[in-house]
Amino acid sequence: MTRHGENPRSPRGEDADLLLLDQQICFSLNAASRAFGGVYRTALKDLGLTYPQYLVMLVLWEEGALPVKQLGERLRLDSGTLSPLLKRLEAAGLVVRERSPEDERSVIVTPTPAGRELREGALAVPRRILAAAGLPLDDLRALRELLTRVTANLDAAAGA
Amino acid sequence: MTRHGENPRSPRGEDADLLLLDQQICFSLNAASRAFGGVYRTALKDLGLTYPQYLVMLVLWEEGALPVKQLGERLRLDSGTLSPLLKRLEAAGLVVRERSPEDERSVIVTPTPAGRELREGALAVPRRILAAAGLPLDDLRALRELLTRVTANLDAAAGA
DNA sequence: GCCGATTTAGTTGTGCGCAATTGAATTGTG
DNA sequence: CACAATTCAATTGCGCACAACTAAATCGGC
Numbered sequence: 001m002t003r004h005g006e007n008p009r010s011p012r013g014e015d016a017d018l019l020l021l022d023q024q025i026c027f028s029l030n031a032a033s034r035a036f037g038g039v040y041r042t043a044l045k046d047l048g049l050t051y052p053q054y055l056v057m058l059v060l061w062e063e064g065a066l067p068v069k070q071l072g073e074r075l076r077l078d079s080g081t082l083s084p085l086l087k088r089l090e091a092a093g094l095v096v097r098e099r100s101p102e103d104e105r106s107v108i109v110t111p112t113p114a115g116r117e118l119r120e121g122a123l124a125v126p127r128r129i130l131a132a133a134g135l136p137l138d139d140l141r142a143l144r145e146l147l148t149r150v151t152a153n154l155d156a157a158a159g160a
Numbered sequence: 161m162t163r164h165g166e167n168p169r170s171p172r173g174e175d176a177d178l179l180l181l182d183q184q185i186c187f188s189l190n191a192a193s194r195a196f197g198g199v200y201r202t203a204l205k206d207l208g209l210t211y212p213q214y215l216v217m218l219v220l221w222e223e224g225a226l227p228v229k230q231l232g233e234r235l236r237l238d239s240g241t242l243s244p245l246l247k248r249l250e251a252a253g254l255v256v257r258e259r260s261p262e263d264e265r266s267v268i269v270t271p272t273p274a275g276r277e278l279r280e281g282a283l284a285v286p287r288r289i290l291a292a293a294g295l296p297l298d299d300l301r302a303l304r305e306l307l308t309r310v311t312a313n314l315d316a317a318a319g320a
Numbered sequence: 321g322c323c324g325a326t327t328t329a330g331t332t333g334t335g336c337g338c339a340a341t342t343g344a345a346t347t348g349t350g
Numbered sequence: 351c352a353c354a355a356t357t358c359a360a361t362t363g364c365g366c367a368c369a370a371c372t373a374a375a376t377c378g379g380c
Contacts, residue, residue: 018286019279021218021234025293025300026196026211028307031236033193034337035314036186041338042318050365051186058181068329074181076191079329081367087330088365105328105375119179126178132317133185133310140185143310146303147188150293154195157292158202194367201368210335228359239359241337247360248335265345265358326377336366347356 036129043128047121052077053089054122057111060095061119065110067100094118196289203288207281212237213249214282217271220255221279225270227260254278 017023040051049057052075059066059074066074072082086109089095094115100106135143177183200211209217212235219226219234226234232242246269249255254275260266295303 019218019282020222021215024215024218024286024289025304026193026200026289027215028304028311029189029193029196032307032311032314033186033189034236035311035318036189037337038318039314040186052366055181055184055187058179058184062180069327076194077366078368080331080369081365083330085366103328103376107329122179126184129184129186132314134313134317135306135310139306139309142302143306144185144188146295146299146306147192149299150295150303151188151192151195153294154192154199154292157294158195158198197367212336229357237336238338240339240361241335243360245336259359263346263358267359322380324377324379326375328375329373331372332370334368336368338364338366340362342361343359345356345358347354349354350352 036133039129039132040125043125047118047125048092049118052081052085054125056082056085056089056109057094057115057118057122060109060111060115061122065108067106067108068097069106071109089115196293199289199292200285203285207278207285208252209278212241212245214285216242216245216249216269217254217275217278217282220269220271220275221282225268227266227268228257229266231269249275 021027037051040054044051044054047054055075056071059071068079068082068086071086072078075082077085086095086097090097093112096110096112097107098110100108130140133140181187197211200214204211204214207214215235216231219231228239228242228246231246232238235242237245246255246257250257253272256270256272257267258270260268290300293300
């Protein structure tokens, strides 16, 4: 990025800043998110889970069993993403998917015993991630708060 | 999320917190990143660009022309992602890709006149995004600083 | 009770993002 | 100079994430 420091200011002033890569907050967000992704991939390798699959298991460990719809709400994923993902988790013997007797459109996802046992091994994961992130707790809290706010704002703007 | 507030604390204490979805900083990051993605998709629709393509154009508007390798470094994307992406941008007539005469392994990416003209229409995009994000400048700065730090830490941990 | 409107999960199609691999070009070493 | 090591972009394969669409089930209004 040394090259970038030498970049002369464009005479257009404010407009030039607006379109500089490093001014795009979303780029920083994206870069951080993907950097986390890399560290998670290493940490989750032994569990045989991808990061999105790990998130699914987190929710199921927490809730026990959930309809796909609610799983999607918790994870902010639609059925286009979840359906094949759950299919692979089921193929791996970690969850079962069953039609709800109360509403046959609904499918309940339940961890198998094997899927529940995986939780023990998963305890090391957040510790590794926190260590890699290297931020004090206060900063993590501030980060999470800012992220939550901006996500809520973006959701509101998208719904408008 | 009202259901979540009723979730009794597990007797395991700290361990239970570690694996709660809402405690995963990366989930907040991911959710925010994807929420941005949605707003960008709307904002970029008229330009006919996806968000990653828009980032590529940002860099090229800034630099004029770059080898794929440097483009990848700026955007933190590997050639597996960039190669097809640039191929589509070239097919859309927005960039050209040429082998460097100095090193034939290297490919220089240059915006076409049409690609350069697109910059004018792109000026509205960051404004729309900033409005949708709804954070004061101070908070945006704090957010970017935190993200930069955590990304650097994660990179260091990944390289270890 | 009937039927239109809505909901739910699943499918199709597209564009990513990453790991592994490949072929050609360049670099580095003896 | 010869050749091993490294570099660069492109390709292959896989798992996501989203938009659009589908079929079946359920809801709501008359």
